[in-house]
Amino acid sequence: MTFSLFFQSLINGLNQGAIYALIALGYTMVYGIIRMINFAHGDFIMIGAYTMFYTIPLMANAGMPVWLSVLAAIIVCSVVGVVVEVIAYKPVRQAGSMSALITALAMSLFLENLAMVLFGAKPQNVQKIFDLPTINFLGVALPLNVILTILIGVIMMAGLQIFIKKTKIGKAMRSVPQDRDASILVGINVNRVITITFAIGSALAAVAALMYCTKYPRVTNDMGSMMGLKAFIAAVLGGIGIIPGAMLGGILVGLIEIFVKLFAPGWYEAITYAILIVILLVKPSGILGKNVGEKV
């Protein structure tokens, strides 16, 4: 492998990884707080992408800056996330993890098929939001788009980390999963915390949609399901419920995918999954997770 190929792949891997990491954050936040795999999370990306697909021409026609459509996507995604939570997830919250899992699967199906009915099954091309040149760095072609994407990802993650650690609501978000009843006793409105978690997670999905569309400007109604699954795996890999774990897992999955693709293009998915299995068997709670045994 030449240096330039390696470097190119590294950048690609980081780019892919940053996308996964952002999606994984949404999974991990929701899982961390209500112990539920929100399978519909992947589809929030699709919603974000469609929002941009429809609003970019609007913004351009109205003479407004195109990046405003990213804001629109964030708002739409957050609203959809909160609505899904209130309508579908809240009623089944007490019914056990099996019901929650199935409801999430059903919502995923619902959103995908609703999108098909509304927007059609034909793939659509999203216009570019940034049109940045490619620069040459030490003989390696570096598209500035990609650099910007990675930068946005890093900024989002850092911001989220600060939010969770420093703000009041962030602290509430950390306390609810530890002991829900105790959180209620100290005056935390658990339902509100859960709603906010969904809003933030979905907003992150919108940003992920932006990053994805910058790289692959294609929108389909089922674009979220595979990507969501891989991002979820990234979250589990890093240790689900742990925010730095989601970032680490996302970057790892991205890098593994891109590098394995170089050597065995047909097998990269299988190898990614195999690595997940091995890691979970060695460390059942993920790379950064803590093993908690059941008290007897």
Added chain:
Amino acid sequence: MEKKYKISYLINILGVIAVFLLFVLLFETKVFGPSTQYIKGICTTACYTIIMVASLNLVVGFMGEFSLGHAGFVSVGAYTSAIVSSALAGKGLPDFFLFLTALMAGGAMAGITGVMVGIPALRLKGDYLAIVTVAFAEIIRVCFCNFPITGGGKTMSGILKLSDFYWCYWIMAACVAVMYMYVRSRFGRTVKAIREDYIAAAASGINVTYYKVMTFTVAAFFAGVGGGIYAHYMTAMIPTNFNFMYSAELLSEVIIGGTGSLTGSILGAAFLSSLPEMTRQFSKYRMLVYSIILVMVMIFRPGGIFGNWEFSLTRLIKKLTRQEGGKKDSRNEKTKGGV
């Protein structure tokens, strides 16, 4: 005790034969006119879906663990049986035996895969197990995409059309009967004990891992048989048919029917597999409707439509013949359903 059960088995066998004769009557007299063949096809679809869903219910309902990778075992069965049947075709074997051999081979291969997946995966529990089963199913799918013998990612076509409804009906009945007997034996009992409390199960001398892997393997075997029927009904398939969404569909049919109820699996699978066909004219909306039904069931009946209730022909006959005894029977039912 023993005699009572044997009579009940006999009654159930008669019931299965009666239903079969009803189907034969309907199809042979061509009640449905030109669409007879089409409806037969739907019924065949229902047969293999029932086998797949009931087998998944062994894991989800009776063992109490998520498996989101059942389609992986289905695909192993489908591809293996297709390869076996095409290898044996033209060797002078009667069609039915050819079909049966292919299905057994498919089931056996899926069972072996089940052992290989189960031993490592079943050390995990809950959501982690769910995600590892997804991972295994995806690995299986990628393998089929890369093996030349399975079409190398392209459609594998020209599989013999062997899935005749009448055969499939009996194969389905046999498969369900075997699973029912399995669940109502010491194996089902230990597995349910593990579901209730695995620590207490181990403290009662139950080898938790062994029985979990065993049940998982039995489930994988029948998933493979179901896959075999699928392959010989569709006659062409591609690995993406067996993706995550297919696993999710099977799982949701288990849940809608009722976890821990084979009756629920049968009716749920039969209904949901024919639903797409029945609503073909609104095909655009059918998955939309399906997902809404799913959410509704989860909100209003979290245990599934049938919970863990099992239909019993013997009980029904008893109820019909002596109504005054009805009250006593219904009290017994409650515990029987959970057993």
Added chain:
Amino acid sequence: MKEAAKKPPVLMVQNLGIQFGGLKAVDSFDLEIGESELIGLIGPNGAGKTTVFNLITGVYKPTEGSFYLNGQRMNGKNTYQIVEAGIARTFQNIRLFKKMSVIDNIKAAMNSRLSYGFFHAVFRTPKYWKQEALLTERAKELLKVVHLEGKEELKAGNLPYGEQRRLEIARALATDMKLLLLDEPAAGMNPTETEELLDIINYIRKEFKISVLLIEHDMSLVMKICERIKVLDFGTTIAFGTPKEIANNQRVIEAYLGKEDEEVEEDA
């Protein structure tokens, strides 16, 4: 007489210990239990009593020491293997198979006595019927021992608290063990129920010739039925002797009531 002298104790524990991180939850625990003997294990909360149970039943693997059942080394075996060898237990917080019927709770624990395989189960061979019939009979006998006859088909989770505790004892008996570990069997019971429990424990000791190791906070019960008592505090043994010796032991009183000026720290 000579044979009896040679016979190893039912349970022999030597220098058993476990560390969680840096904390020694149990340290150099020694114990010998003879046939039909009843030994009490007491100590303040967090003294490591349940941890001892978890060590002896293979839930935790000891970091030091070893233990023997009838002279057979048990270290490192899995829980189900230890149970098959003859050590069964109940749990502090009842762990029944709640959604299963009472009799199935017992039958599940008798699984290792059944030998019919998959084929016999599926085709309902005579072997299946014979073994299952025998099993039902035995299970009913055990339910009689704990006064639960006639409740076979009820769901275990629907039983009243005291009956659940008794069912757990019956389930432990069903494993055909030689040593029974009871973890606070009288917790939450009223005096009548406790009395009934006492009778059951005495009955099964005589009838099945089993030894019992008992954790209990109810001191009157412990003093009444235990032949010897072992007192744990902070994972170490602070006293071992007859009920009378224990009641007058200064260290035990200190551990329970604290030294002067220390707060009383005792609850169930």
